[in-house]
Amino acid sequence: MPNKKLVTLSINGSTYEVAVRSYDVLLDVIRENLNLTGTKRGCDMGTCGCCTVHIDGRARLSCLTMALEAVGHEITTIEGLKCNGLLHPLQRAFTEHGGSQCGFCTQGFIMTAKAFLDMHPHPSRDEIEEAISGNMCRCTGYIKIVEAIEAVARQKREIMAEASLAELDAIGESIEGQFDSAEDIRQIREERASRL
């Protein structure tokens, strides 16, 4: 393996040993070495967002991230969003609201949106538009994409607004990895408990 180094990557909760060169980008390794082809190659230069993955919960462009940089960090690709065999609510919402047509850009939008909603559970439409401004779609005109993201944020708020303390605990366990974030639920639970 001249010029290659054996490293361990942690992706979607599994570890992979993979031989990489110092100049291999994460996108190539994910797609070509590990066959996780849900992550798409669009522009290959950081302008379309199609290649978005999460590294330690934050959205990153895998075409601009060296594979070696990702060693020791938790990587999540679109394949890792499914939980207990169920699609992530964002995946369902994109389908239900017509947020994907050819689908090429969809995973990039979903990964961007999930990282955003985990940090901003009560976003305005302007904030959603700003959050996805680095992602490009040639098909949808963006309105349906924004509506899908808004729907998931609203759904999350409704579930948590109506839940009892016990249900919030259950929600925290059952939807962790789907709606996320456990931290968000913990804060709401503490706030609710302080009012009792």
Ligand code: FES
């Ligand atoms: S392929 Fe990475 S931003 Fe376009």
Ligand code: FES
């Ligand atoms: S759905 Fe076709 S490029 Fe976005």
